[in-house]
Amino acid sequence: MAETPSRGNPSPSGSNPGPRLTDVKTLRQRARANLEEGAVTPGYGADRDTVVKMLNDALATEIVCVLRYRRHYFMAQGLSSESVKDEFLEHAGEEQEHADRIAERIVQLGGEPDLNPATLVTRSHSEYVEGTSLVDMIREDLVAERIAIESYREMVEYLDGKDPTSNRMMRDILAVEEEHAEDLNSLLQGLKAG
Numbered sequence: 001m002a003e004t005p006s007r008g009n010p011s012p013s014g015s016n017p018g019p020r021l022t023d024v025k026t027l028r029q030r031a032r033a034n035l036e037e038g039a040v041t042p043g044y045g046a047d048r049d050t051v052v053k054m055l056n057d058a059l060a061t062e063i064v065c066v067l068r069y070r071r072h073y074f075m076a077q078g079l080s081s082e083s084v085k086d087e088f089l090e091h092a093g094e095e096q097e098h099a100d101r102i103a104e105r106i107v108q109l110g111g112e113p114d115l116n117p118a119t120l121v122t123r124s125h126s127e128y129v130e131g132t133s134l135v136d137m138i139r140e141d142l143v144a145e146r147i148a149i150e151s152y153r154e155m156v157e158y159l160d161g162k163d164p165t166s167n168r169m170m171r172d173i174l175a176v177e178e179e180h181a182e183d184l185n186s187l188l189q190g191l192k193a194g
């Protein structure tokens with residue numbers, strides 16, 4: 001029978017140490033301890049309170065973005081408003097998806113999603129600006145996206161190597177915010193040219 005590679009055993013040749021994996025016995029013991037911690041195991045590499053606070057800031061940012069995009073969707077008027085309205089609505093939906101993913105992750109980490117409307121705007125990194133004209137609205141949305149991009153990039157850097165799941169989630173969200181910014185930039189350029 002062929003020998004299967006196993007955790008915690010030194011490599012047969014001794015020259016190649018292989019990946020550093022915790023041995024099965026320790027893994028099993030650690031998983032049994034503190035079961036009430038759910039998804040958070042002893043190997044969790046980040047400070048959980050810091051991550052929950054950080055994710056709650058991102059959650060507030062997303063919710064404010066949902067509200068701002070929806071306001072803009074309803075208020076957009078004028079000749080070129082139809083395609084812009086579609087874009088606003090699409091973005092609002094995607095920001096809501098981001099909010100949901102982040103809230104779910106906060107709960108997995110043993111925290112509570114903070115959706116208190118009284119403090120949402122102060123905790124959000126981006127602002128709620130209503131905007132008067134179509135161009136105004138798009139410009140404000142672009143500003144908000146650029147703020148989100150900057151702050152999410154910092155979160156990704158912080159989470160790197162400490163919390164791979166939150167890190168991957170924030171990377172995914174960051175990529176969508178970059179698409180949003182590019183969409184808005186194209187809309188702005190289109191309106192200027194038209």
Ligand SMILES: [Fe+2]
Pocket residue numbers: 062065094095098173177
């Ligand atoms: Fe988002």
Ligand SMILES: [Fe+2]
Pocket residue numbers: 065091095145148176177180
């Ligand atoms: Fe966005």
